[in-house]
Amino acid sequence: MTRDLEVAVIGAGPIGLIFSIELAKQGYLSTVFEEDKTIGRPCHCAGILSVSGLSRLGIKPKNCVENRLRGAVIYSPSGEYSIYVKREEYQAYVVNREKFDQYLYDVAVSQDVRVLTNSKVLRVRFGNDGFWRLETRDRNYRSKVLVNAEGAGRNIVKQLLGDNIKQKIIPALQYDVRGAKDLEVDTTEIYLGSSWSNGFFVWITPLDDDRARVGLATRGNPLEYMKHFMSKHPIASRKLSRAKIEKTYGGRIIISGDIGRFSGNGFL
Ligand SMILES: Cc1cc2nc3c(=O)[nH]c(=O)nc-3n(C[C@H](O)[C@H](O)[C@H](O)COP(=O)(O)OP(=O)(O)OC[C@H]3O[C@@H](n4cnc5c(N)ncnc54)[C@H](O)[C@@H]3O)c2cc1C
Structure with missing residues (x-):
C-alpha cells in the first residue's frame, strides 16, 4: 500500500530538520526519512556553527555548546x-554535533514533524501523475513535494542525475x-x-x-x-x-x- 505525504524529506541532518521546522511554522506537515537508527550518529563534523547564522534561523543551541x-x-x-x-x-559556537542534531530533532517533533529513523529511502522517481514515489524497505510513499537533504552521500542525486555530477x-x-x-x-x-x-x-x-x-x-x-x-x-x-x-x-x-x-x- 502506498502512503500519501504532504512533504517528504530525505535525511534528518541539520538541513532536513531545519527545513522541516521552517515548513511546520508555515503549516506544512513534513515526514523526514533517516537511514540511521539514532539522530546525529555517526557524527562527522567539527561543530563550528556561525552565531549570526543560527540566530537568523531562530535557533538557540541548548546543552550542546562545547566552546565559543x-x-x-x-x-x-x-x-x-x-x-x-x-x-x-x-x-x-563549537557544538557537539550529535547533541545539536538531537536538539533539532526535539524541536522538529515538538512542531509535529514526523521523523522516521531506520528508514533508508532506497529509490525515488517522478510519476506520470505528478507525484514523487519513494521506496523504503518496508513501505512505499508518494508526495507532491520531495526535499533531498541526504548530505554528501549523494545516492539520491545520482539516481536522478546519473553519475555525471560535477x-x-x-x-x-x-x-x-x-x-x-x-x-x-x-x-x-x-x-x-x-x-x-x-x-x-x-x-x-x-x-x-x-x-x-x-x-x-x-x-x-x-x-x-x-x-x-x-x-x-x-x-x-x-x-x-x-x-x-x-x-x-x-x-x-x-x-x-x-x-x-x-x-x-x-x-x-
Ligand atoms: C570532518 C568534518 C568536519 C566538519 N566540520 C564542520 C564544521 O565545523 N562546521 C560546519 O558547518 N560543517 C562542517 N562539516 C560539514 C558538515 O558536516 C555538513 O555540511 C553538514 O553535516 C551538512 O548537513 P546536511 O543536513 O546537509 O547533511 P548530513 O548532516 O550529512 O545529514 C544527512 C542525513 O541524511 C541521511 N541520509 C542520507 N541518505 C539517506 C537515504 N537515502 N535515506 C534516508 N536517510 C538518508 C544521513 O544518514 C544523514 O543523517 C564537516 C564535515 C566533516 C566531514
Missing part, C-alpha cells in the same frame, strides 16, 4: 606567517585530542599548504585549553596527511607533541558546490 570562538588564526604553508581574524563578540567530494579525518598545548581557547587555527592538505586545509579547533579537534580533508590518504601534519608541521607539531587521540571521525566534504539546475516538479 571569537576568530581564527590562519597559518601560511611554512608556518612562518600568520593572520589573525578576530572580533570582540563571539563569532561561532560536484567534487574529498575524504576527511578528524581527531578529538587531549593534551594539546599553547591553544587560545577562543581562536580556531587554520593551516594552509598542499603538503598538509591537498585541496583543503587543516584545522585545530580548541574545546578548552587542553582539548581540541584536529581535522583535515584532502585528496589522497587523509591518515597519511594527518600523521605528517601532526609530526612535522613546524607550529602544530609542537602544540600536539603530547596530544592523545580520544576519538576519531571520518567523513566527506563537498569542495565544489554547483551541481547545475536541480529543482523543479516539486523537487528541492
Whole structure:
C-alpha cells in the first residue's frame, strides 16, 4: 500500500530538520526519512556553527555548546606567517554535533514533524501523475513535494542525475585530542599548504585549553596527511607533541558546490 505525504524529506541532518521546522511554522506537515537508527550518529563534523547564522534561523543551541570562538588564526604553508581574524563578540559556537542534531530533532517533533529513523529511502522517481514515489524497505510513499537533504552521500542525486555530477567530494579525518598545548581557547587555527592538505586545509579547533579537534580533508590518504601534519608541521607539531587521540571521525566534504539546475516538479 502506498502512503500519501504532504512533504517528504530525505535525511534528518541539520538541513532536513531545519527545513522541516521552517515548513511546520508555515503549516506544512513534513515526514523526514533517516537511514540511521539514532539522530546525529555517526557524527562527522567539527561543530563550528556561525552565531549570526543560527540566530537568523531562530535557533538557540541548548546543552550542546562545547566552546565559543571569537576568530581564527590562519597559518601560511611554512608556518612562518600568520593572520589573525578576530572580533570582540563571539563569532561561532563549537557544538557537539550529535547533541545539536538531537536538539533539532526535539524541536522538529515538538512542531509535529514526523521523523522516521531506520528508514533508508532506497529509490525515488517522478510519476506520470505528478507525484514523487519513494521506496523504503518496508513501505512505499508518494508526495507532491520531495526535499533531498541526504548530505554528501549523494545516492539520491545520482539516481536522478546519473553519475555525471560535477560536484567534487574529498575524504576527511578528524581527531578529538587531549593534551594539546599553547591553544587560545577562543581562536580556531587554520593551516594552509598542499603538503598538509591537498585541496583543503587543516584545522585545530580548541574545546578548552587542553582539548581540541584536529581535522583535515584532502585528496589522497587523509591518515597519511594527518600523521605528517601532526609530526612535522613546524607550529602544530609542537602544540600536539603530547596530544592523545580520544576519538576519531571520518567523513566527506563537498569542495565544489554547483551541481547545475536541480529543482523543479516539486523537487528541492
Ligand atoms: C570532518 C568534518 C568536519 C566538519 N566540520 C564542520 C564544521 O565545523 N562546521 C560546519 O558547518 N560543517 C562542517 N562539516 C560539514 C558538515 O558536516 C555538513 O555540511 C553538514 O553535516 C551538512 O548537513 P546536511 O543536513 O546537509 O547533511 P548530513 O548532516 O550529512 O545529514 C544527512 C542525513 O541524511 C541521511 N541520509 C542520507 N541518505 C539517506 C537515504 N537515502 N535515506 C534516508 N536517510 C538518508 C544521513 O544518514 C544523514 O543523517 C564537516 C564535515 C566533516 C566531514
